[in-house]
Amino acid sequence: MRHSVTESLLHLDSSADLTRDSVTRQLTASFADAWRGRENRYRYRDVAAEPVPLVTPAYATLGRRVERHGVLPLDKIAALAETGAEEREWALTLPLIEEVLAADALLLGVPMYNFSVPASLKAWIDRVSFPGAFTDPDTGESLLRDTKVVLVLARGGGYGPGTPRHGCDFQTPYLRAHFGKLGVSEVNLSTVEAELTRAGDIPALAGLEDLAAESLANARAAVAELATG
Ligand SMILES: Cc1cc2nc3c(=O)[nH]c(=O)nc-3n(C[C@H](O)[C@H](O)[C@H](O)COP(=O)(O)O)c2cc1C
Numbered sequence: 001m002r003h004s005v006t007e008s009l010l011h012l013d014s015s016a017d018l019t020r021d022s023v024t025r026q027l028t029a030s031f032a033d034a035w036r037g038r039e040n041r042y043r044y045r046d047v048a049a050e051p052v053p054l055v056t057p058a059y060a061t062l063g064r065r066v067e068r069h070g071v072l073p074l075d076k077i078a079a080l081a082e083t084g085a086e087e088r089e090w091a092l093t094l095p096l097i098e099e100v101l102a103a104d105a106l107l108l109g110v111p112m113y114n115f116s117v118p119a120s121l122k123a124w125i126d127r128v129s130f131p132g133a134f135t136d137p138d139t140g141e142s143l144l145r146d147t148k149v150v151l152v153l154a155r156g157g158g159y160g161p162g163t164p165r166h167g168c169d170f171q172t173p174y175l176r177a178h179f180g181k182l183g184v185s186e187v188n189l190s191t192v193e194a195e196l197t198r199a200g201d202i203p204a205l206a207g208l209e210d211l212a213a214e215s216l217a218n219a220r221a222a223v224a225e226l227a228t229g
Pocket of ligand 1: 015016017021022023024025110111112113114115116154155156157158197198
């Protein structure tokens with residue numbers, strides 16, 4: 001990923017494993033280290049350690065009201081809140097949206113949980129994806145069209161063609177669809193995947209340790225390449 005010295009990175013981790021054993025945390029940390037070595041703008045958010053509150057009925061009500069106006073500038077939304085609960089929801093949401101908009105690149109560490117993404121990450125996605133938040137109210141274009149997104153994914157098993165679980169990966173396709181819908185362009189969206197991370201632990205995966213090591217080595221190399229461009 002080519003980037004200039006003035007770019008900023010929002011690094012978000014979502015593994016419930018807060019230790020260095022977490023594969024996604026190891027990989028995102030090495031990306032961030034390389035980035036920070038040359039960049040001066042960096043923000044970190046850990047949605048597992050500090051969960052983003054689930055959206056509430058007031059969030060949904062405010063969102064529906066805003067949608068009826070079309071796409072609104074963010075600074076016009078607070079005035080549409082009709083209750084204290086709606087004001088609180090917006091106060092929780094706006095800084096998270098601004099954090100994304102301020103970033104030139106998003107780095108997301110995402111384990112597979114039950115074929116999909118962790119609930120902690122989904123809570124963040126639901127909240128920041130407020131109606132119109134990433135659309136330019138004047139042009140209708142996505143405000144994320146130039147944003148680079150690096151998805152660092154890990155999963156305990158294997159999901160490639162020919163495996164029993166092929167077709168059960170709702171992690172990578174979901175995230176690709178989500179960021180695509182927000183207007184992130186395909187060329188700016190990179191995925192790095194480490195598979196079979198539990199090969200050393202789960203008896204059913206015994207014998208797959210070499211494949212797991214190869215997958216991790218490939219993921220490490222891909223992260224290094226993306227971080228330094
Ligand atoms: C709650 C939970 C659900 C999981 N579900 C799956 C799953 O559906 N498929 C899978 O291959 N691995 C699953 N795993 C294993 C993780 O994807 C794997 O351990 C991965 O390395 C976790 O990322 P981390 O190392 O960054 O914590 C699950 C782990 C946890 C804790």
